Amino acid sequence: xxxxxxxxxxxxxxxxxxxxxxxxxxxxxxxxxxxxxxxxxxxxxxxxxxxxxxxxxxxxxxxxxxxxxxxxxxxxxxxxxxxxxxxxxxxxxxxxxxxxxxxxxxxxxxxxxxxxxxxxxxxxxxxxxxxxxxxxxxxxxxxxxxxxxxxxxxxxxxxxxxxxxxxxxxxxxxxxxxxxxxxxxxxxxxxxxxxxxxxxxxxxxxxxxxxxxxxxxxxxxxxxxxxxxxxxxxxxxxxxxxxxxxxxxxxxxxxxxxxxxxxxxxxxxxxxxxxxxxxxxxxxxxxxxxxxxxxxxxxxxxxxxxxxxxxxxxxxxxxxxxxxxxxxxxxxxxxxxxxxxxxxxxxxxxxxxxxxxxxxxxxxxxxx
Numbered sequence: 201x202x203x204x205x206x207x208x209x210x211x212x213x214x215x216x217x218x219x220x221x222x223x224x225x226x227x228x229x230x231x232x233x234x235x236x237x238x239x240x241x242x243x244x245x246x247x248x249x250x251x252x253x254x255x256x257x258x259x260x261x262x263x264x265x266x267x268x269x270x271x272x273x274x275x276x277x278x279x280x281x282x283x284x285x286x287x288x289x290x291x292x293x294x295x296x297x298x299x300x301x302x303x304x305x306x307x308x309x310x311x312x313x314x315x316x317x318x319x320x321x322x323x324x325x326x327x328x329x330x331x332x333x334x335x336x337x338x339x340x341x342x343x344x345x346x347x348x349x350x351x352x353x354x355x356x357x358x359x360x361x362x363x364x365x366x367x368x369x370x371x372x373x374x375x376x377x378x379x380x381x382x383x384x385x386x387x388x389x390x391x392x393x394x395x396x397x398x399x400x401x402x403x404x405x406x407x408x409x410x411x412x413x414x415x416x417x418x419x420x421x422x423x424x425x426x427x428x429x430x431x432x433x434x435x436x437x438x439x440x441x442x443x444x445x446x447x448x449x450x451x452x453x454x455x456x457x458x459x460x461x462x463x464x465x466x467x468x469x470x471x472x473x474x475x476x477x478x479x480x481x482x483x484x485x486x487x488x489x490x491x492x493x494x495x496x497x498x499x500x501x502x503x504x505x506x507x508x509x510x511x512x513x514x515x516x517x518x519x520x521x522x523x524x525x526x527x528x529x530x531x532x533x534x535x536x537x538x539x540x541x542x543x544x545x546x547x548x549x550x551x552x553x554x555x556x557x558x559x560x561x562x563x564x565x566x567x568x
Contacts, residue, residue, distance in 0.1 A: 206323065206324075206326050207324070216233065216235030216236035216531060216533050217233075217235060217526070217531050218233075219231045219233050219531065222526055222529070222531055225526075226526060226527055226529075228529045230529050231529045231530075231531065232529060232530055232531065232549060232552075232553040232556050232557065233531040233549075234530065234531065234532060234546055234547040234548070234549045234553060234554075234557050235531045235532055235533040235545070235547060236433070236533065236547060237366070237398075237428060237507065237508050237509045237545075237547045238427070238428075238431070238433050238547065239428060239429065239430070239431030239433075239480055239508075240483065240548065240549040240550045240553065241431055241476075241479065241480055241483060241550075242431050243430065243431040243432050243435075243466065243470070244430070244431065244469070244470060244473040244476035245473075245476075246469040246470070246472060246473040246476070247430070247431070247432065247466045247469045247470050247473070249469070250465045250466055250468065250469035251462055251465060251466055253465070254461055254462050254465035254466075255462070257461060258461060258462065260461070261457050261461075262457050262459060262460055262461035262463075262464055263461070263464065264456035264457060266285075266286055266459060266464060268464070268468055269286060269459070269464045269467050269468055270284055270285075270286075272467070272468045272471050272472070273286070273439060273467075273471065275471075276471040277411065277424075277441060279411075279414065279441060282444050282447060283414065283441055283442060283443065283444060283447060284439060284440070284441055284447070285439070285440050285442075285447050285450050285451055285454070286437060286438065286439050286440070286458075286459050286464075286467070287437075287438045287439075287440065287454060287458060287459065288436045288437075288438070288458045288459060288463075289425070289427065289436040289437065289438045290317075290395065290397060290423045290424075290425050290438030290439075290440075291317050291321075291438070292436075292438065292454070292458060293423060293438055293439075293440045293450070294317055294318065294321050294360075294393075294395075294423070295321045295324075296450055296453045296454060297358065297391065297393060297421065297440075297450070298321045298322055298325050298327060298358065299325060299453065300449050300450065300453060301357045301358055301391050302322075302325060302327045302357045302358065303327075304325070304326040304327070305326065305327075305328065305355070306327050306328070306355055306356075306357045307327065307328045307329070307330050307352055307355040307356045307357065308322050308327055308328075308329055308330070308356070308357065308358045308359070308360060309330045309331075309332060309345070309348060309349055309352065309356050309358070309359045309360070310329070310330075310331065310332070310359065310360040310361070310362075311331065311332045311334060311340055311341075311345065311361070311362075311365070312331045312332065312333060312334050312539070313334070313338075313365070313367065313368050313538050313539065313540065314331075314360060314362050314365060314366075315360075315362045315365070315366050315367075315395060315397075316537060316538060318360045327357075328355070330348060330352055330356065331348075332344055332345040332348040332349075333348070338368050338370050338503055339370060340361075340365075340370070340371075340372045340376060342376050342379055342380055345359075345380070346383055349387075349390075353387075356390060357389070357390060357391065358390065358391045358392075358393060359384065359390060359391070359392050359393065360393045360395060361380075361392070361393065361394050361395065362395040362397070363377070363394055363395070363396060363410070364396075364398040364399075364401070364402060364407075364505070364506035364507050365507075366397065366398065366507060366509075367509070367511055367533070367535045367538055367540070367543075367545045368503055368505075368511050369398075369503055369504065369505025369506055369507045369509060369510060369511055370503065370505075370506070371402065371404060371407055371506045373404070373406040373407065373408075374406050374407065374408035375406070377408060377410060381410070381413055381417055381420070384417075384419070385416070385417040385418070385419065385420070387419070388418070388419060390419060391419050391421060391446075392417070392419055392420050392421065393420075393421045393422075393423065394409075394410035394420070394421070394422050394423070395423045396409055396410070396411075396422055396423060396424055397423065397424070397425040397427070397428055398428060398506065398507040398508065399424065400428070400429040400477060400480075400481065401428070401429065401481065401484055401485075401506060401507050401508045402506045403485060403506065404506055407506065409422070410422050411441060414441060414442065414443065418443050418445075420442065420443075421440055421441070421442040421446060422440075422441040422442070423438060423439070423440055423441075424438070424439045424441065425437075425438045425439070426438065426439075426463075426466075426467055426470060428508060429477055429480050429481075430467075430470040430476075430477075431476075431480070432463070432466055432467070432470060435460070435462060435463040435466050435467075436459075436460075436463060437459060437463040437464075437466070437467050483548070483550075484508045484548050486551075487508075487548030487549065487551075487554050488505060488508075488510060488548060490551075490554055490558075491510050491546065491548070491554065491558070492504070492510070494558045495510070495512060495558075495561075498558075498561065498562055498565070498566050499566075500512055500513070500514075500561065500565060500566075501513040501515075508547060508548050509545050509546060509547045509548065510545070510546050510548075511535070511540075511543050511544075511545050511546075512543065512544055512545075512546055512561075513542055513543055514542050514543065514544060514565060515542060515565075516542060517541065517542070518534050518535070518536065518540075518541060518542050518543055518544050519534050519536060519541075521544060521564055521565065522534045522544060524564045525560050525561070525564060528560040528563065528564070529556070529560075530556060530557050530560040530561075532544045532545065532546050532557070533545040533546075533547070546561075
């Protein structure tokens with residue numbers, strides 16, 4: 201059987217290199233992975249306790265209605281449960297949104313250097329990707345985004361905005377977001393998706409979530425993840441917050457058991473643990489400030505970040521730097537697939553991991 205050409209031409213999403221693979225390949229005992237924006241604290245004690253209790257019921261299918269999880273989400277986000285649905289990570293939600301709202305040869309629009317999952321999903325659905333230019337190298341450009349949309353209005357069905365953005369760590373400020381929504385809420389045939397996976401890590405005083413605009417914007421979707429602040433990347437749990445029509449359409453598409461019983465139990469517990477959220481924020485912000493200080497001292501250029509990572513400029517072939525770091529037991533993330541061949545993304549880890557990463561970067565980039 202012949203595989204369709206559009207599938208053969210896909211560029212698969214490349215995740216961060218696993219620790220175990222690096223240990224085997226380079227004969228290393230100690231490897232620090234700071235590549236995938238994971239929570240170095242792991243899941244909270246409340247989540248671990250909930251998982252231990254839920255293990256005994258894993259011979260049963262999970263609740264397809266996600267009733268208790270929806271109830272916990274409604275309380276956590278202060279919205280109605282009918283405005284929430286959950287997926288096997290936000291990747292699944294993104295995939296279904298493209299399948300629901302786009303047809304072959306339609307287009308999705310997103311700013312340059314955005315999360316690669318949008319492009320991978322679009323390609324699998326024969327949907328074209330259009331990238332809006334940035335200003336000053338990294339910043340969201342409202343005028344250019346609207347101008348790009350206007351040129352492709354007839355074919356554009358979804359606009360994705362990662363805010364804060366991965367892999368750059370940049371963000372759209374509140375004033376710009378309001379102007380953006382003022383324009384796009386009038387474009388009734390276009391879905392606007394704000395991907396707020398890194399929302400909890402923001403410190404910028406002029407940042408604002410799009411969540412408060414759900415009631416006034418019928419074509420708005422807000423995504424949240426449990427992989428980052430909650431330390432649940434391995435459990436695969438993402439949330440979609442939207443109007444009831446969009447939620448109902450998604451629920452018709454998703455499989456009844458798309459969120460496992462373990463993920464449901466863990467998600468409920470995670471949303472109850474405010475202390476853990478604050479602890480993760482403090483660890484992340486201390487790690488970022490340490491990176492800023494050390495990268496500045498080493499004269500390595502970087503972009504200030506509102507995520508739990510920082511994008512740094514190696515001024516050379518980043519893949520070669522990546523390989524040299526691997527030999528020292530440090531896994532960072534090359535972002536050549538985003539069109540950034542000289543940059544590496546460095547996630548915040550524990551203090552010992554952060555220090556090891558800076559030491560290795562100094563040896564490879566500064567001292568040779």
